[in-house]
Amino acid sequence: MATKNKAKEETLEMDNDFFQELIKDTDFVMASNGSLMSSRPKVTTPLWVVNCIYGGGIPLGVIGEISGPPSSGKSTFSYQCMGNYQKEYPDGVSVIYDMESSMDSDRLSTLGVDTEHLLRLPATSLESAFASMFKMFGKIDKLMEKGMTDITSFQVFDTISAGGTEKQHKSVEEGNSAFNAGSMMEAPRILKQNLMNVFPYLEKFPVFIGLLNQVFTQMNGYTSSVKSGGGFGLRHAIHFHIEFGKNTDVFAKDNNQFLIATQSMVKLGKSKLSPKMIDIPCYIDATMGGRIDEVVSFFQYISSTSISLIKPGAWYSMKDTLDNMARKYPVLATKEVESLTKNMRKNEIIEEMKSNPDLCLLLQVALIDYINGWYPMQEKINSEYKNELMLKCRYFNR
Numbered sequence: 001m002a003t004k005n006k007a008k009e010e011t012l013e014m015d016n017d018f019f020q021e022l023i024k025d026t027d028f029v030m031a032s033n034g035s036l037m038s039s040r041p042k043v044t045t046p047l048w049v050v051n052c053i054y055g056g057g058i059p060l061g062v063i064g065e066i067s068g069p070p071s072s073g074k075s076t077f078s079y080q081c082m083g084n085y086q087k088e089y090p091d092g093v094s095v096i097y098d099m100e101s102s103m104d105s106d107r108l109s110t111l112g113v114d115t116e117h118l119l120r121l122p123a124t125s126l127e128s129a130f131a132s133m134f135k136m137f138g139k140i141d142k143l144m145e146k147g148m149t150d151i152t153s154f155q156v157f158d159t160i161s162a163g164g165t166e167k168q169h170k171s172v173e174e175g176n177s178a179f180n181a182g183s184m185m186e187a188p189r190i191l192k193q194n195l196m197n198v199f200p201y202l203e204k205f206p207v208f209i210g211l212l213n214q215v216f217t218q219m220n221g222y223t224s225s226v227k228s229g230g231g232f233g234l235r236h237a238i239h240f241h242i243e244f245g246k247n248t249d250v251f252a253k254d255n256n257q258f259l260i261a262t263q264s265m266v267k268l269g270k271s272k273l274s275p276k277m278i279d280i281p282c283y284i285d286a287t288m289g290g291r292i293d294e295v296v297s298f299f300q301y302i303s304s305t306s307i308s309l310i311k312p313g314a315w316y317s318m319k320d321t322l323d324n325m326a327r328k329y330p331v332l333a334t335k336e337v338e339s340l341t342k343n344m345r346k347n348e349i350i351e352e353m354k355s356n357p358d359l360c361l362l363l364q365v366a367l368i369d370y371i372n373g374w375y376p377m378q379e380k381i382n383s384e385y386k387n388e389l390m391l392k393c394r395y396f397n398r
Contacts, residue, residue, distance in 0.1 A: 060206035068244025083112025361393035
């Protein structure tokens, strides 16, 4: 046995020497030294379902498209993520490319963004926006060379379909229309060509670039489908795509003149981190200043008939899920959990979740187990996050 192990070690050493010789004086590196998307630092999102699927949230070091119709929740989602980023990475660099000239400090503050530590690029052309981006990246690169190796950044492009081109801006400045200044597909080409040159910087430091995109309804015969608008389909220049569907309005029961919330369904489209997932609720509470209600959004998903971690009906029940958790995890504080197995009305169970963060942590662990039951390979993505949830939850630490 010792002879076999020694021979194996010698073979591995020879292989290593061989590969080191091959990559000498080139830009190649060993793949084992690379940073996989699953292991990159994450930013938690206000949609806990997405966190459970992605293993803690959106990874830094990627480009993502967040698309949807107006008022569907894509901007709210993005800026609440930015607020989380600022809390989780207090020395990070937050940036908004305000191509629609619509940024509002009070609105951002409501969503949890610290505007005192936020950079804003006023509305400009696409070329100018990317020029500013690359200048910033160059400065970060030089700072890292001087020893500041812990720089991160979270950047939101709001929206990619709003920025005109240099030709259009010049035509307008000369008193002409922007309509015939450049071809229809010039702006999408400018966007894609610049994005291709962002990738090398993603190798150097963890920056997230979120591209907000409007959508339109495309008619195909007798059916319709929602597609990225303005020719800005980015299937080959992004790492993931989060799609927000058309929202529905929720009015007060006792007065239908007052809109109290909007709700849309989210789809995880192209992704390097998970299978495609659909029908993830995003509940935006107008009475909370238009924030995504994390608890209600999560509750709606796990109490849907297709998931049923909380069984819906006239009375809602978590008993089966909690009993399964107690059998799977002997360390679970079963006596404390037993008090949660009683039937409750919908509002009661939501209030219980809002007042009991540990219950929410427990149910997120249950959802991760449920997802991994369908997709066993997903455990490689979310196992570390699951362990973090269990460490935070008092039910697992009796």
